[in-house]
Amino acid sequence: MKKNILSSQIGVGLIETLLIILFVSISIVALIKFQNYLSYSTNTTQQQFDATILANKQIETLRDFQVLNTTAGYTAYADIASGSTNTTVGNTAYTIAWTVTTNADPAYKTLDVTVTWTDRFNASKSVRLVSQVAGVDPASSAALK
Numbered sequence: 001m002k003k004n005i006l007s008s009q010i011g012v013g014l015i016e017t018l019l020i021i022l023f024v025s026i027s028i029v030a031l032i033k034f035q036n037y038l039s040y041s042t043n044t045t046q047q048q049f050d051a052t053i054l055a056n057k058q059i060e061t062l063r064d065f066q067v068l069n070t071t072a073g074y075t076a077y078a079d080i081a082s083g084s085t086n087t088t089v090g091n092t093a094y095t096i097a098w099t100v101t102t103n104a105d106p107a108y109k110t111l112d113v114t115v116t117w118t119d120r121f122n123a124s125k126s127v128r129l130v131s132q133v134a135g136v137d138p139a140s141s142a143a144l145k
Helices: 002-009 012-063
Strands: 083-089 092-103 108-118 124-134
Touching: 012 083, 012 092, 012 108, 012 124
Parallel strands: none
Antiparallel strands: 083 092, 092 108, 108 124
């Protein structure tokens, strides 16, 4: 009778071992995929952060005028115009494009800055910031009336 119990147990340890190896293998593959996702997510977040910083810098550059009308040697409000440029941060190439819309009454300009780049999976990404700059002479901008 003991012989029948032992004969029915032959190969069960091998099956259990194979199931454990299968479970561990599936777990390792899942962890590798999760690690890849975390790496991509971290990379994308850093790129979005860099793009936002670049867009803010461009807006501040456009806002940094010294006089209202074009004057040699000075940055003028009247000279704020649309344009684009390229820059690289880390290993990512960014394109910064801005559109300036002039409004007459009251005098202000709308700054629409878009920063675009391509992520590591060749997907196009972008960040867009919109701001306004008043046509007020900087010399009198802090004056109290």
